Amino acid sequence: MLGLGGLGHFKGHKQRRDQRKDIASDKFDKKKLLNKRYGKKLEFNAPNLRASELERLKAGIRSNLKKDRLKDYLLFFILFLILFSSFYYFMN
Secondary structure, three states, X not given: OOXXXXXXXXXXXXXXXXXXXXXXXXXXXXXXXXXXXXXXXXXXXXXXXXXXXXXXXXXXXXXXXXXHHHHHHHHHHHHHHHHHHHHHHHHO
């Protein structure tokens, strides 16, 4: 024999591999990642808002999203200008 180990070595290797597999599967188990139990409805502890309060909240969220989008466009435009000007500078 080549000294590859016996049955005990194989069992230990298999046990360690199974432990690693169990740990890895627990990390990425989709049922555990979901924050609900099957067959039950999700319940949120959100306060009940009147229609006017809800509309004010929605308007605030929309304005924040609009500001964030404007910042993203501005950043993209500035980066584009920098890249274009550097490209133009190095080509001439």
